[in-house]
Amino acid sequence: MEAVLAACRAALVRPGPVIALTGAGVSAESGIPTFRGKEGYWTIGARDYHPQELATQAAFRAMPWEVWAWYLYRRSVCRRAQPNAGHHALARLALELPDRFALVTQNVDGLHRRAGSPDAQTFPIHGDISLMRCAADCVLDRWLIPDAVPDLAKGDAVAAPVQALLVCPRCGGMARPHVLWFDESYDEPRFHLDTVRRLARGAALVVIAGTSAQTTLPWHVVQLAASAGATLVDVNLEDNPFGDLAAGSGGVIRGPAADALTAIAAALI
Numbered sequence: 001m002e003a004v005l006a007a008c009r010a011a012l013v014r015p016g017p018v019i020a021l022t023g024a025g026v027s028a029e030s031g032i033p034t035f036r037g038k039e040g041y042w043t044i045g046a047r048d049y050h051p052q053e054l055a056t057q058a059a060f061r062a063m064p065w066e067v068w069a070w071y072l073y074r075r076s077v078c079r080r081a082q083p084n085a086g087h088h089a090l091a092r093l094a095l096e097l098p099d100r101f102a103l104v105t106q107n108v109d110g111l112h113r114r115a116g117s118p119d120a121q122t123f124p125i126h127g128d129i130s131l132m133r134c135a136a137d138c139v140l141d142r143w144l145i146p147d148a149v150p151d152l153a154k155g156d157a158v159a160a161p162v163q164a165l166l167v168c169p170r171c172g173g174m175a176r177p178h179v180l181w182f183d184e185s186y187d188e189p190r191f192h193l194d195t196v197r198r199l200a201r202g203a204a205l206v207v208i209a210g211t212s213a214q215t216t217l218p219w220h221v222v223q224l225a226a227s228a229g230a231t232l233v234d235v236n237l238e239d240n241p242f243g244d245l246a247a248g249s250g251g252v253i254r255g256p257a258a259d260a261l262t263a264i265a266a267a268l269i
């Protein structure tokens, strides 16, 4: 751990953004199941679905209310969860390094925001589970899912009066969760594609935490940063492809994200 903290401090001497790139593992200690962990499965009828099968436009087209039920259940889990020490450490870092810290998160749970990470320095590249938008994309706007939409337990269906609330306020058509699905592409207006690429190109340090490295934009961020000479650090319980890159750079911490991010933030402040 000490060598990694020293590498983080050394990276600060160079100019350029300090990026934290977070994934589901950062919220695991807040009780939110990770995407690819065992607790993520979802039963519809006689079939068990993996989140990766449900998080698609194709699934939404075929069974919109079953997909909404899954997202409203996950939204309930996120609403009940509290930010942990890792989220708080990154929020502190943003406030202490206002001109150079950027948080790029794959998490849709809103815990970084609730821990105090400022919107101007936070880039949720996979959306936000508390928001909805027009399923027909009639407009770019996102809206908070109405408060009257109740928390759902696992397996609950979306009742007709709730379905009536999940509509686009502009065109009145069906709304959808504001999350990026597997059969969709990143863009700037909704998912900060150009912004995070630009930040990565000049980065001095990228602290990667709690992600299994399965999605494309995080890969681009890390590779662009590495090509620009950034120091890479990986925090995860397990080995993963980002760890392989970080091992030849700033190093890896194999342990819980909350402790590791607290230590890294303390070293950088």
Ligand code: OAD
Pocket: 022, 023, 024, 025, 026, 028, 029, 034, 035, 036, 037, 055, 106, 107, 126, 179, 180, 181, 182, 209, 210, 211, 212, 213, 214, 215, 235, 236, 237, 238, 240, 255, 256, 257, 258
């Ligand atoms: P995954 O569920 O794929 O990976 C979670 C990672 O966190 C794993 O590598 C675990 O080893 C690690 N982990 C678990 N608990 C941890 C802890 N307490 N401390 C540190 N590490 C821990 O989640 P993501 O990589 O975030 O995208 O998944 C990326 C994206 O895949 C998600 O945002 C989602 C999904 O497709 C979309 O919905 C577009």
